[in-house]
Amino acid sequence: MSEREEQVRVNQSLAWVGTATALMGVGDVATKAVLLAIWITPEEYGVATLALAAIPILDLATELGLPGALVQQGDHTPARLSTVFWLNLLLSLTIVAAIFFVVAPLLASHYQAPIVGWMLQAHCVKLLLQNLYMVPGALMIRELRFREFSLIRFLASVAENVALLVAAPLVGIWCFIAGAIGRTLVTTAGVQYFQPWLPRLLFDWAATREAVLFGLKTSFSRILFFVYTGLDFYIVGHFFGRTALGLYKAAADLALDPARIISTVVVSVAFPAFSRARGRPAVLAEQFLKLSRLSFIVVAGFLVIVVPAAPDLLLLLDAQWVGAAVAVRVLAIAALLRALSAVVPPLLDGVGRPSLTLTYMAVAAVTMPLWFAIAAVLLGDRLGYASVAWAWVIGYPIAFWVLLRFALRHLEIGAGRYAAAMLRLALWTGLAIAAGTVARALVAGVELPVVRALAAAGAAMATFVALLVVAEGITPRSLSAALKPPPRDAEPAIE
Known part of the structure; x- marks a missing residue:
């Protein structure tokens, strides 16, 4: 496969994953809006957050990064694949035991909410079921089969949202458990349909040892990521109570969830792409800059709508959410x-340097929770739970710079080149938010919040798209050209 063909494969993968993710995002936002507007109060949402904020950490702990190792490495034997499955299953059983006898009782006791422990224990069903799709799913990702994988993710998201809406009026916040299990069942069925695979009674430690060592580094890094991006919820709950936590979680859903969703898209496509290009520095550098810009543009495109229209969007749910x-x-x-x-x-994992990611994550996992706690103690009396949000603004740029330095040093890209590629996008984002804010001010006298929200969102998005077209040359034609395969060489004439 040529570099041009490989880049087209990456672009097409991003298109499929991005389209599916956008559709899923719309469905998830609509479903959550219905839940919060009709059935779930801020206090109940806070309780559910205490139970479920640790779930991403537990999910990762059950797999130990082994599926990622299958993506990064090729030449997989039946013995190696089966060994990965049995190791994952053993880890899942260990984590389930820890949840039942240690984690769930401790959280329930600390927050004086037995339901927190019960919900965690119920989530163990999902932890066990996901073993059935981890290995075949990794094989699909390795081959960049994102068309099928995106369809599976979309159908799984639909199943989760249907389960949430059906269960919410019946069992309240237990609907979140029903949704997670519904998503897992559909994912398992879809992956097994497109990539049928079942483990054999084989166990080859020698052939799998390298994958385990790689998986340990990458999984610890991702676990530490969810530690420092999830502890803010527990700190808000500890210092400010369940209702404040529900409001903070609603704010995080609007502002941070786009970045989380985009990170899922980027990791899904970037990791195999970087792994394939690991021996070509120029290709790596170009892919890194393109994916960085794409991530920024997509998240910014969502935030330019949310930031100026936030009060009205929350008011559409109910007045009790406006404080977020x-x-x-x-x-x-x-x-x-x-x-x-x-x-x-x-990038770092794909080029075989997961230790650098682990170093960064370890530093962030220590420093960011400290920022959260310090902000809550020093600023909590004046800013309330928003003090923890400000801790993100103060502390995260430092952690981000450490991580970015690792990447730029490996790629031999100057900080100036990277900044030039990103600062323009930041400027367009700021101008679009300003346009939305002005538009909202012009219709401030209108009583209907939906009108104010549409005015702010429409002006902001129109400005953002116009700036991308004029200043960056991002048009439907340019996007279509990036997805077209290169022309095949003409067949030699037969004389």
């Missing part, structure tokens, strides 16, 4: 940096 608007606007700053930082770990 301040935190939304503060967290949006961190969201842009998190969109950029999402590109670096798959």
